[in-house]
Amino acid sequence: MSDRLDVRKTHKLFIGGQFPRSESGRSYPALDADATVVARVALASRKDLREAVRAARTAFPGWAARTGYNRGQILYRMAEMIEDRAASFSEQIRVGGLSKKMADREVGATVDRLVWYAGWCDKFAQVMGNLNPVAGPFFNISVPEPTGVVGIVAPGAPALLGLVSRMAPALVTGNAVVVVASEKLPLPAVTLAEAIATSDLPAGVVNILTGSPSELIPWLSSHMDVEAIDITGLDGSLVTAAEEASADNVKRVIRSETADGQSPYLIAAFTETKTVWHPKGM
């Protein structure tokens, strides 16, 4: 045993590029598979969520206006930063009871997933957009655009791969996201925030809250400045309540069959189609 006392990390929230504690001053214990406390993480409040939405709203126009090429570079950088922290991630995933092999595999899959989505940034509009052959002298084009501020309830597990699989497709087209991390396995989400903070991603594009979905989701789903919510990570009565509350501002509700799938159609779920007409004349 070393005679040096190690310095522990404080597990904080990630809002607007900053790492604040919860304004409520609360935290909760993150447990391992044997119910041993491995760390305390911030327990986000509705006010933290409000601040996260505000940060996302501020960041959204700038991120959406980046070129696809640039967004792709940044998502790729994010993959690099995760790869670089692979050991930490693996260790934190194993807190949930996974073997080292499985945990390593999850980290690898997460990196690969980001690389896969990074490559979509400058191709998605080509595949999902359209030049529409209308019956008249008009140029008519349909392009996918980001929906706006998107709330994401990360799946309980896999904690890292699930979170990234839900978040990445939203980022491809330029949405800004507020993620509620896996309640049971919050540690990878906190480290992910630290990786993202060094990825050249503009502050506020990704905001990550640790805490209780049952406390936070009602506020997120009823928030009038959130355009879409991904509740793939939600189950039970929370689903119905979230869908009901979403109607207040006709929020798009995304609920995927898989926690960690990858498909361009998942990107499409976080987009709006804009159709532009212009006459062709001399």
Next chain:
Amino acid sequence: MTDTDHTPVLHPATEPLDWTYATSREAADLVSVAETYGVFYDGDFHKPLSKNYLATINPATEEPLAEVAEAGPADVDRAVASARRAFGGWSQLSGQERAKYLFRIARMVQERSRELAVLETLDGGKPIKESRDVDLPLVAAHFFYNAGWADKLEYAFPGLDPKPIGVAGQIIPWNFPLLMLSWKVAPALAAGNTVVLKPAETTPLSALHFAQIAAEAGLPPGVLNVVPGAGQTGAAVVGHSDVDKIAFTGSTEVGKEIQRRLAGSGRRLTLELGGKGAHIVFADAPIDQAIEGVINGIFFNQGHVCCAGSRLLIQESVAEPFLEKLKNRLETLRVGDPLDKNTDVGAINSRAQLDRIEALVAVGQREGAEMFQPSCALPDRGFFYRPTLFTGVSQSHRIAQEEIFGPVLSVLTFRTPEEAIEKANNTPYGLAAGVWTTKGSRILWMADRLRSGVVWANTYNKFDPTSPFGGYKESGFGREGGRHGLLAYMKAEGL
């Protein structure tokens, strides 16, 4: 030669000709309207189990046209069961066979377009020139377009193996009854779904005549079912657990109710809701065409258009001459008998809608906006409203925020493109916007920043079956038209 003492009529003519066009009325008897209509399921009309009928009237005369069944829960249940029974066969039919049914229907609509146009005008009050030149051609076009997709679905969505969803419940509004039917029914059937359609209570007739056409086309019983009725009938469709997907076009208020109702059900939903379209005119616009665009944007179909350009944003430097031209143009609009081929603005769809328009206009006056209406005469009976312009409107006025759904234009001014964008986007809605400017780069700059599903640049109110249509924000979600429109009726892994 019969007259050798011809004295020439001297030029110049003494007075300019006061040329008022004589009425040119389309014959109402081109269509035969039955006294009563039932509920359409299992390929036939049935008396309503509810035993209730609702009268549908001609809003231009307030005279009753027919008694139409009001489908109750038991009727809806029969219609859904009919659709469910038909689903297996229809969805497994080869795409090419499905396509041929839809092509056949498209042709039959074309053959009977004149009578359907008259019916649409009688029941809904829209000018015959619009039913004839806009609605009916587009109805046929939507069936033609979607017919061709039925056997090519695997090419519409690369990488997917798309399947139909099942029974689609479709609720359509009264502003474009048959056109909205075609927007919903054509892609649903092309994708292999079966349909339970609820037309609006004030305009059920064209959907019921369409059901007859579908039956005559040999469409298998149960593939298309029509349940006429009012809000309760719609609620029965939405609430039916064997309906797999709901597609609704109508008010944002009702859309939200439906979204709440479906919460937790896992059933699919698409919504086409309200709008408060910004129509932005820059000083360098093709001014005279912009005037026509603005007129078309708000007075087309009496302004009963969800994507109507109901907020004119005019650049301050040309506001005064532009408004003068606009007012002059308003004076030339012909308001009146919808069956007159020369009518530009027809009847308001219902007494209730007329009341709502009048109430919001009164609000506009109370809020201090300045009202202008042309001097045109209105018919003695029927529901009519003068084309109306409000100037001096601010964003905070209710008439700049709320959807009036009538021939009422609110005029605001702006100074810079940034200000135009800020005002245009400053609404919970996001369905459509218009931009008029000669500068190409500005059009693209604006189009990028307008948060709306459709941007019409140097044009307005254009529709095409190949062109996706639908809203951002509270204007709804999902698209109708194009291959995007098909997606609303398909399911697959990864969707």
Next chain:
Amino acid sequence: MSAIVAALPERPSRAAVQAYVGGAPSVDEVAVFERVASLATRSIKKESKMAALELAVTMCDLTTLEGKDTPGKVRQLSAKGIRPDPIDPSVPSVAAICVYPNMVPVAKEALGGSGVKVASVATYFPSGQAPLDLKIDETRRVVEMGADEVDMVIDRGAFLSGRFLEVYEEIRAVKEACGPAHLKVILETGELGTFDDVRKASMLAMAAGADFIKTSTGKVNPAATIPVTLVMLEAIRDYSALTGVKVGMKPAGGIRTSKDAIRYLVVLNETLGRGWMTPDLFRFGASSLLNDILMQIRWLKTGRYQSPEYFTKD
């Protein structure tokens, strides 16, 4: 009345003319076609159709502009213009007979005191490719010979190369040479290429003193179309709002049927209103149109479809 463009001063500088022409709003071609298509669906029936057809007759500039024109041909055409339908005296005379300069004395004599005007083309019609002094001389001569109206062509070359002041000054000079005769300025829209340029040329011609603006010589394809006429009518509307001056409009060439004529009148009526529904402010430059109108009038009166052989061909 406020307007989109500012009026031109009396003796404008080159810069002022450039600014004035440049200030004309752009024109969206597709929207113009749409507007015309929409107005083409106006359904004109019964009395309003008869009134329109009779008005259209009085608006005709019955035209012959051919190398093979002879005094005989012009005399026959003049007789036809005075009395278009020999068996129906209620049919009014046309507005004018439009001829080449050589034929002016013949037409003048043939028309006598009928009230039908003599219109002469001038300024080295149809190309206009001649020095200004020759054009002025020609204009003076045709007026001296008895032309009531002069149809000049603009220098399209000068216009297209951006020498707007030159075009302006030429029209002014010809207008001066016209004296009491009315001046119609032919833009030759078929050579201008775009509606933007049609609109600019219209504004320029009106500012320079045109009594009428006219689409075409009839020697270039396309000649008159309803869309180009609408663009010019909109320019006339703007000019009237700007100055209070009412300028006339003459589509010429390619107008052959009474159905066409009625469509033109619909566009006129809906764009400029009643004030322009007179031969003082609107003319058709045509040769074969008249007989088609006469056939339509006869059909309306008799209820029988007509044969062209029952109408005189002069």
